Amino acid sequence: MPTASSRDSQMVRILLIDADKRVCQLVTYSLGAVGHEVASAPTAAEGLALIRQDWPDLVISELFLPDAAGGALCRSLKTAWVRGELPLMILSDRNDEADRVSAFECGADDYVVKPFSPRELVLRIRAVLRRKEASSPTSPTAHSGLRVNQEAHRTWVEGHEVHLTVIEFRLLTALQENQGRVLSRDWLLAHVWGHANVSERTVDAHIKRLRLRLGVAKACVETVRGIGYRFVDAATRRSGS
Numbered sequence: 001m002p003t004a005s006s007r008d009s010q011m012v013r014i015l016l017i018d019a020d021k022r023v024c025q026l027v028t029y030s031l032g033a034v035g036h037e038v039a040s041a042p043t044a045a046e047g048l049a050l051i052r053q054d055w056p057d058l059v060i061s062e063l064f065l066p067d068a069a070g071g072a073l074c075r076s077l078k079t080a081w082v083r084g085e086l087p088l089m090i091l092s093d094r095n096d097e098a099d100r101v102s103a104f105e106c107g108a109d110d111y112v113v114k115p116f117s118p119r120e121l122v123l124r125i126r127a128v129l130r131r132k133e134a135s136s137p138t139s140p141t142a143h144s145g146l147r148v149n150q151e152a153h154r155t156w157v158e159g160h161e162v163h164l165t166v167i168e169f170r171l172l173t174a175l176q177e178n179q180g181r182v183l184s185r186d187w188l189l190a191h192v193w194g195h196a197n198v199s200e201r202t203v204d205a206h207i208k209r210l211r212l213r214l215g216v217a218k219a220c221v222e223t224v225r226g227i228g229y230r231f232v233d234a235a236t237r238r239s240g241s
Contacts, residue, residue: 012125013054015088016040017047017061017073023114026061030118044068051086052159055147063092063103074106087128091116093157108134128139146217148176155219168190170209175221184228203228 016027019042024028028038039056041047044065046160051059061073074088090103093114100111109128112121145158150173155162164172170192175183193202211218222232 005160012058013056014038015047015050015056017059019062019066023091026118027121029148030121032124036158039239042066043166044073055159058089058129059085060089060091063090063099072101074108087132089124089128101186106222108240146214148173148221157207159216162213164213168213171206177230180232182224182227182230188228
């Protein structure tokens with residue numbers, strides 16, 4: 001993941017959820033002018049569907065949507081899904097203290113009142129992303145729909161959380177930390193099991209179960225015949241091993 005200092009000069013993938021077409025046009029144009037990519041949706045349901053398809057770097061949403069009033073979307077994003085790992089900014093034409101407090105209590109990272117300056121919006125996006133990266137010493141990493149947060153001990157595949165056992169999570173992170181490098185079964189036994197009294201077949205069995213849990217992201221764990229396993233970016237492969 002890019003560092004906070006490199007974010008300013010890199011494209012940020014943003015999802016805008018707002019039923020107001022004029023706002024969508026203004027935000028899309030303003031953010032596109034500085035190199036960001038903006039997708040939009042008019043409802044919370046459509047926005048959540050887009051997130052499942054292609055995880056953005058940040059979500060900007062109207063506080064009151066046709067199918068999600070108040071902080072409903074905040075709660076969906078922040079508690080049921082990622083507990084704060086997906087930055088969320090609120091756009092609203094309401095400047096009441098109660099609305100702002102409610103949005104922040106539900107997990108919003110910033111609250112922008114309409115009408116707003118496009119330049120200010122760009123700067124506030126940068127500030128939100130910097131704060132998020134600064135507060136996450138072990139940032140989630142993503143490979144072809146697979147996201148892992150080692151600090152939180154959590155894994156997602158295409159936006160859906162996958163529950164792994166302790167050994168499965170250790171296997172996945174050991175492979176991911178050594179992306180592209182072939183790890184022998186002996187190496188995995190030493191670093192995942194700590195040379196416990198287990199055989200090499202145990203490694204194979206756990207790898208098999210890990211792949212089953214990863215589903216469409218299983219191709220990230222590649223078998224190297226006669227040697228062991230390695231972690232690859234599944235996007236570069238047509239099918240799993």
